[in-house]
Amino acid sequence: MNQIQIQNLSKDYLDVKALKKININITEGSLFGILGPNGAGKTTLLRTLATLISPDEGTIKINNIDVIKEPRKIRELIGYVAQEIALDKILTGRELLDFQADLYHIDQSNKLKRIELLINQLDMQNWIDRKCGTYSGGMKRRIDLAAGLLHLPKVLILDEPTVGLDIESRNIIWGLLNDLKKDGMTIILSSHYLDEIDKLADNVVIINDGKIIDQGNPTQLKNKFGGDRIILKVREFSDSLESEKVRKILEKIDGISQIVINASQGYSLNFIADRDKDLISKLKVELAFSKFKIFSLSQSQPSLDDVYLQATGKTLQDAELYMTGKRDLKKESKQSMR
Amino acid sequence: MEIQQYNFIFLYQETAALTKRLFIQLKRRPSTFFAGILQPIIWLFLFGALFANAPKDFLPGVDSYGNFLGAGLIVFTAFSGALNSGLPLMFDREFGFLNRLLVAPLTSRLSIVLSSFFYITILSFVQSLAIMFISFLLGYGFPNFLGLGIVFATLILLVLFVTSISLCLAFVLPGHIELIALIFVVNLPLLFASTALAPISFMPSWLGWIASFNPLTFAIEPIRIAYSSNFNLDLVALNAPYGDLTCRNCISLLFLLTILSLVIIRPLLNKKLT
Incomplete structure (x- = not known):
């Protein structure tokens, strides 16, 4: 009820x-x-x-x-x-x-x-x-x-x-x-x-x-992704042009979805990979074919942060940092005073 | 949780809790309380000495300046205390403690105002009694039982009048700095523009007019009369430029001002405390 x-x-x-x-x-x-x-x-x-x-x-x-x-x-x-x-x-x-x-x-x-x-x-x-x-x-x-x-x-x-x-x-x-x-x-x-x-x-x-x-429900929200969260970097500090090129490669691979470029984390690529396919091997081959090296790659269970990232293009932590600089706490405090 | 059913009991319970909090604060930080007694006593000594040789003809109904000054200092003490009564509320607003009160199911938000009023009234009574007692020791007399009643009745009206304005300011002004600044600006000029330190006959005409409309004057004069041995409410208390006012007139005017201030601030308090 x-x-x-x-x-x-x-x-x-x-x-x-x-x-x-x-x-x-x-x-x-x-x-x-x-x-x-x-x-x-x-x-x-x-x-x-x-x-x-x-x-x-x-x-x-x-x-x-x-x-x-x-x-x-x-x-x-x-x-x-x-x-x-x-x-x-x-x-x-x-x-x-x-x-x-x-x-x-x-x-x-x-x-x-x-x-x-x-x-x-x-x-x-x-x-x-x-x-x-x-x-x-x-x-x-x-x-x-x-x-x-x-x-x-x-x-x-x-x-x-x-x-x-x-x-x-x-x-x-x-x-x-x-x-x-x-x-x-x-x-x-x-x-x-x-x-x-x-x-x-x-x-x-x-x-x-x-x-x-x-x-x-948190579990449902995370399961909506239907796979693992992958964070990929082809260089430590990439740029938008390079990450867009990588995105295009990833888009062609069957089983990879919801690709987001996270500018605040060195233009890393965040995406969901189906669990039941050997996508990582395929990914490595495709990237090598296009002359990209893998700087780092991490694989994890999706979290609620991914739900946020998917919708906003930022992680919660990045959003925190962004908002901390943007907010006028003194003004907000005055507004909240009765 | 079983909650008691009677609104009056609730109002008492919440007002008592709010008042008790103010007294605990006073007990643990009593410096302003003692300063409130010490300052008028220092004034009594210094002003009393300064004007000891003032011609007695200038001081109607009293035989020394110290006698004349006592009533002014009693009113000044109560007035200063009441003027500062908005400060705890302002700090509660600024530090978020007021939200604790606003999310509570208070029977009436009036309890927040009532508690401040009770606190300042009791404080003023104690401080005034201390000043009256020391004045007595200095040989400036002590009012009789009826006179004492008039002193306290007048103080209640003054405290209610000034407290309501101060609480209102605590909601209107942006912070405690502004409230303190306003208190600084208002406090002493209002005292000097009243009959606390000198009678109207002693003042230039323009100041006499101001003093005769000053609410402090309406409180000071009945208290001054209350000290006289032949006290009654129909004695002329103030020779104002617009005519003579009896003790009864002064108290009635103070009463009207108090009612007026409560009526004026009520919508604001309702808005802020709803």
């Missing part, structure tokens, strides 16, 4: 189209991943779901309640853990949780039980009574997650919860998310970590530049 229905959702920030006609359905009790580089629109989508932003167009329903028309009812249903960890440095972790519990109107006896439970679940016993200003990144993320879970929300919205975390904190959070999913909580998780989404998500949507590139 679809617990969350997002239809034709659009949002502009002055000159930037952050979301363009987004349509997503999320099943109850599933972990839904949102994958995309920085600046793709993930945070805007999640902030809209969390009632912090009003969309310009479209509708969102959670449990058949309209997010835009009845935000207060939605706030009772959701827990939101933002990308930027906003803690009060003066409060201790326990005081922060106590404060949060009061904002969610949890009664006194349940409050103490929930706080103790979450302290244990997220392994925070040793530092919970220290001021938040003394916490490391991992501690801050764990206390923030605990605050989002205090009222046992039906839907947990997590915006890049493991960015910059140490392995211990990351594993604790992953473990908790799996437990919550088993308990029937719907979790929406945005990330630009492929492995995180691949490992945790039941379904995933891949977003780029405010648009949906693809969505579905």
